[in-house]
Amino acid sequence: MKADMADHDPREEPMATEIQHYTPTAKWLHWIMAVLIVLLLVLGFYLSGLPRGPEKTTLIQVHKAIGTIVLALAIVRLVWRLKHPAPLLPASITALQQKATHAVHWALYALMFAQPLSGWAMSSARGFPVALGGIIPLPALAMKNEALGKTLTQVHEFIGWALAVVVIGHVAMALKHHFVDRDGILLRMWPRYGTGTD
Numbered sequence: 001m002k003a004d005m006a007d008h009d010p011r012e013e014p015m016a017t018e019i020q021h022y023t024p025t026a027k028w029l030h031w032i033m034a035v036l037i038v039l040l041l042v043l044g045f046y047l048s049g050l051p052r053g054p055e056k057t058t059l060i061q062v063h064k065a066i067g068t069i070v071l072a073l074a075i076v077r078l079v080w081r082l083k084h085p086a087p088l089l090p091a092s093i094t095a096l097q098q099k100a101t102h103a104v105h106w107a108l109y110a111l112m113f114a115q116p117l118s119g120w121a122m123s124s125a126r127g128f129p130v131a132l133g134g135i136i137p138l139p140a141l142a143m144k145n146e147a148l149g150k151t152l153t154q155v156h157e158f159i160g161w162a163l164a165v166v167v168i169g170h171v172a173m174a175l176k177h178h179f180v181d182r183d184g185i186l187l188r189m190w191p192r193y194g195t196g197t198d
């Protein structure tokens with residue numbers, strides 16, 4: 001396989017036969033969560049600039065409902081991932097690039113938990129209830145405390161920025177692999193392109 005990779009001109013079409021895919025479940029979880037997380041980030045940044053009022057209140061409810069769903073999906077995804085290792089990267093990816101890729105992916109996992117958890121704790125400290133999907137009540141993560149609420153708001157905003165930066169880097173790298181390196185990395189996660197088995 002290595003010899004084939006060495007002979008392959010990266011400007012040609014990616015070598016479909018060389019590409020190993022994520023499982024269908026991993027792909028579904030990735031893309032559903034990608035859409036929800038990007039939506040949450042856009043909504044969160046928009047919300048933070050809004051004055052208090054009915055529009056802000058409604059959008060906060062939507063943001064919280066989606067955020068708790070993302071947290072639930074992150075738990076399912078992490079459990080799934082621990083039982084189903086990622087497919088091996090192609091030999092054209094250097095050892096250093098592989099380490100960087102794994103570091104970014106695990107940073108994304110950590111942020112996918114840290115962001116909704118910090119939002120949940122922030123709401124609790126500010127005295128607001130949190131419900132899964134806006135329907136199933138969840139316990140408070142912190143006692144009501146104004147100072148703690150303010151600190152957790154800053155933490156939630158900071159993690160939001162960190163998540164946005166890492167996601168932008170992640171998407172930029174995925175697009176570079178696809179359009180510049182043409183090494184089939186994006187296709188490993190592409191919904192209808194080849195199938196890994198669950």
Ligand code: HEM
Pocket residue numbers: 030033034035037038081086101105106108109112167170171174175185186187188189
């Ligand atoms: C919206 C555009 C996005 C694109 C084009 C994209 C693309 C990809 C690709 C191609 C992979 C597989 C990399 C490989 O082959 O090893 C991947 C993995 C991953 N992506 Fe994304 N992604 C996007 C958004 C996101 C978002 C918003 C998140 C979450 C914050 C995310 C989290 C992850 C994680 C955690 C993995 C690693 C999966 C694992 O190994 O279990 N991605 N992404």
